[in-house]
Amino acid sequence: MTTTDEGLDARYDYARTIALEAARMGMEYYRNRSGLTIEHKGSDRQDMVSIADKRLEEFIRSRLAERFPEDGFVGEEGGTLDLQACCLWVIDPIDGTACFLNGLHNWCVSIGLAIAGEPVIGVIADPNHDELFHGCRGRGAFVNDTPLRVSEATHVSQGLLGTGTFHKEGKHHFIPFLERLLAEGGMFFRNGSGALTTAYVAAGRLIGYYETHLKSWDCLAGLVLVKEAGGLANDFLAGDGLLQGNPYLVACPGVYAQVEALIGPSIRIGQPERIRRNS
Structure with missing residues (x-):
């Protein structure tokens, strides 16, 4: 910087x-x-x-x-x-x-x-x-x-997970993910605003948020909040993520790996970025 x-x-x-x-x-x-x-x-x-x-x-x-x-x-x-x-x-x-x-x-x-x-x-x-x-x-x-502090949940059954899909890209991954989430005892939440949903992850109101394809203006501000609140995020800006968007995942550390596995290979544009927890 x-x-x-x-x-x-x-x-x-x-x-x-x-x-x-x-x-x-x-x-x-x-x-x-x-x-x-x-x-x-x-x-x-x-x-x-x-x-x-x-x-x-x-x-x-x-x-x-x-x-x-x-x-x-x-x-x-x-x-x-x-x-x-x-x-x-x-x-x-x-x-x-x-x-x-x-x-x-x-x-x-x-x-x-x-x-x-x-x-x-x-x-x-x-x-x-x-x-x-x-x-x-x-x-x-x-x-x-x-x-703000992210949730302490360690399993998807311990809270609500924000979800969403972009109609032009990635929607074929969405229903299979929901089926796997529900099979694990998890429950999904959608409010129509990627920025607010990300903020709710940072606030610990949601355990995580997965979107099959999101644009940078919907989430870049929220990424700062999640990371500063002790959460994890995939490498959303990889490739041309800034202008074209990418699959998107933010979550508390206790469920990130589980949610990533439920999504499958489509989310793995980058490894989760670990941010130090503020004291």
Whole structure:
């Protein structure tokens, strides 16, 4: 990491401020969602976007660019900018758009920062529940002011496992995995937001989360939280994971290997990355 600690502190503080502001803006759109124009991305009727997504991303990117003009961006709606920059913001302005547009509370604002290719800062703002999940490499992870710690579960039967599948890629792995999970006495959970589901793993509310294919803007912020909370993650950014996505697994240490075995070879794009537990 080549940025200074002072520069890291400034980015961490500002990311929290901007995420909260964007979340408040998102709530205004959410309360008036019946008037939003909805578009569908390509042929996938489940992959939706609204003017709220676009305006929130424009707001986040413009504010970050004003403060840190040397940084680059990867955004779900706005594409990429300056990918060679050392500091790269990875943004999902409304993660869980389908939930947002259908009046469900499972959506959030997700802002992550990678430095020299490594996830370093993660901020996830959930205005429906007044929760701000945030973390920074080596400094821990928190929900509001409460430290996060992953579950102590040692078997999939001891908690809920977040799951999901992307309709275009990897879905043929999904049902076989669910069958194996249920056979082991496990139970699955899905809320429609990859960022929130990952945050719940960091908070110990879920024992893990498997997605057959996820995009970086859905999970890069959450990866920081899980690692800082003592969890494990597969090497999601391997290959072209930043731009094209990859299979995704995060879990507490006690169940990671079991879940990986239940998934099978499709998850093994990289070995689990062990992060030291914070004292």
